[in-house]
Amino acid sequence: MLLTRRDLLRTCGVAGAATLAPTATAAATAGPDDWFGWLRAHRRQVAAVLDDGRGGRVAHRPDERQPLASAVAVVHLGAYARAVEAGAARPEERVGVGEWERYHLDVGGGAHQASLRALGIRSTNGVVADDPHHAVTLDDLVAAAVRHGDHAAADFLRHRLGEQALRETAARWPTLPVPEVLGEVLRLVLGRRVDVRRYLDDPRLQLEVIGRLPDVPRSPEGRRPWAGGTWTGTAAGLNRAHRALTAVPLARAHLERADADLGHPLPPGVAGVGFAGGSLPGVVAVGFGVRWDDGSVGSAAVLVEEVDEPWAGRAGELAELVRRALLEPVVLREFRASLS
Template structure:
């Protein structure tokens, strides 16, 4: 007999779902992000173009972990499928089918998604009514706005992995890494299932995630192994280093293309993070970032009323826990240069020796 999603998650005790974003208990970094960036240039990739001639490029093609910044690719793949008429934004999806991809280790993103969509959850983990319907566009929205891993995986499955790769390629990003997020999470829960060869992680993770949807023995094994997951930030850093990768240049090209109107549905969802008020002269600001233990990623776009588009991407790896809860400060360092030339000069001085 197959276990339902509520049984799996409740038995596994996923109330501690915030483990993937750190506890924030470490002492504060005395030099802040500017000091860390200057001292760790070899762990940073950045591409910034303010749309008026100001540019910064630092290790643009170096592959680094993307964390949830990769979900901009899911949004673009969804928008491509909509534009091709293969899916409809108003297509109805059972919440239970969405939650089949949910393993709880998302820092509360799924709960935020349910609250946003008005879905009741008495147990605080999964929906009360698995037969409740939401639209496919709702899932694309919460995958971006709340970084819901299960929503991103459902969208990927529905539109096809090839759609994600084709959307990225059309923006100038070939070879994008579009692994199953659930597959990577399952390799955290079941590290013995992870392949020794890193090049096989996508294949193995995809197969493992697909098996977990239907195999009751594997579901029971997952439940039994939850207590063994490394519970600390540093304990999970080796796993996070092996998750999906990409370059600042590739992510930059994707965001610039989306902001320019290539994929309207994706742009709408990426710009939900900044509903307003906006700085004078700015029409919209788009954003998608991500974090995993040791990883913090940022991608911004600014569309000006005069038609200019600014795009800023910064990928940081090997980030100490002392800075992991100060994402807002790093966000200011990435968005600021798109709005203020002085901020761009400051960041260039920090990153370029």
């Protein structure tokens, strides 16, 4: 019997990647047990650019490449917005869930499952949708990639919009990558690189993936070497992307909804805050944009790597500090002091 893609998806379930969300628990005081203390002790594992749009700026190793995790979804978002503007894509375009899930190989973190729940799509086995013919919109998949860090959605967008369109978008904010995330997940499982198109169509290779799943490291520490070798970019490039997308209404709406979904109120004088971030074992990546009522724009990108598991569990606190740094000069000064 031929192995179908959905048979494979129902079989696979390994833990690893995730998106992240800011928490509301971070303080603006620097000490050994907060993120400012971690930054001071691990400056060589940090790349950052923060510009609040009001004259405050911090730059630390801005052009050093570090893993981006799901924060790279701003590239897909930018390419999508350009395609819609050019008439090459429509937000209401219908996509079968099965087409989306062709690119899903569950590596944990719950990103895909969060996407299904957000769209009200039933998943009895907790891995894939019960009905592969259920239709969602192209805009839904953009939201899944940006707000939930759904790598399958990002790879579908790469396929739908075209690799060249993503590369042209990424080239506007060097240096940002155009990853084929499923290929990186297959590298984790198989220990070698394979062509994603071959995997999608080759039942024997799919069977090999199933057979190798028990050998995949289960702990975050066991996956850190793999995560450190995934797609990389620079804080400068990610910062430029967030700054540019504040001026693109369709893209801005997705990023600002991601922040609003977290229940963050906008302080006086702020028109909107956009957010996209992500994590992999040992990796945290955060990007923000802020629009002030007077028309000025702030943006930030903070990338950290070689983060141990206890600190990775506090990634939301780091995201919250970056957000506050764009809005509160005292927090921005703490970033400057911690990285100087």
